[in-house]
Amino acid sequence: MIPIEYQGMLAPFMEPPPTDVLGAARALGLAVYSTPLPAGISGVLARDPSYGTASGFVILVDENEPVVRQRFSAAHELGHYILHRDSIGERVEDNYMLRAAGMTSLQETEANRFAADLLMPREAVSLAMSEGFTTVDQLAARFNVSRLAMGIRLGLPT
Numbered sequence: 001m002i003p004i005e006y007q008g009m010l011a012p013f014m015e016p017p018p019t020d021v022l023g024a025a026r027a028l029g030l031a032v033y034s035t036p037l038p039a040g041i042s043g044v045l046a047r048d049p050s051y052g053t054a055s056g057f058v059i060l061v062d063e064n065e066p067v068v069r070q071r072f073s074a075a076h077e078l079g080h081y082i083l084h085r086d087s088i089g090e091r092v093e094d095n096y097m098l099r100a101a102g103m104t105s106l107q108e109t110e111a112n113r114f115a116a117d118l119l120m121p122r123e124a125v126s127l128a129m130s131e132g133f134t135t136v137d138q139l140a141a142r143f144n145v146s147r148l149a150m151g152i153r154l155g156l157p158t
């Protein structure tokens with residue numbers, strides 16, 4: 001679900017795992033800030049009020065959540081930027097379930113698929129398994145994602 005025109009640019013940040021989400025965002029002209037967010041909000045994609053970023057957007061993630069969650073939230077917001085930025089207004093605020101007012105459930109699914117493909121590329125997961133990372137715990141640690149996210153990627157029941 002990573003658009004083909006972005007694959008070449010993002011590839012260097014995805015190899016080897018774990019994916020460098022901040023580097024990928026920076027390369028696309030976005031700043032990512034880990035900061036306290038209002039209760040119930042996990043990720044925000046907002047137009048940059050200071051116009052300091054090349055893209056004109058910033059991503060905020062909740063510093064009180066585990067790093068693996070912050071990484072997934074940042075990747076999800078990057079997905080909204082890449083896939084949906086023309087249809088958003090001033091900001092998108094995703095709740096704990098990574099759903100935002102003004103975004104359709106299809107758009108949320110697209111952003112989640114983008115995040116999963118950015119953080120856990122299928123070929124890289126297969127390669128890691130062939131290298132001996134065979135449990136959900138081992139793979140989650142290798143890709144710096146939550147056990148839940150890796151379990152979903154592997155098609156395990158949640």
Ligand SMILES: [Zn+2]
Binds near residue numbers: 076094098100103111
């Ligand atoms: Zn979202």
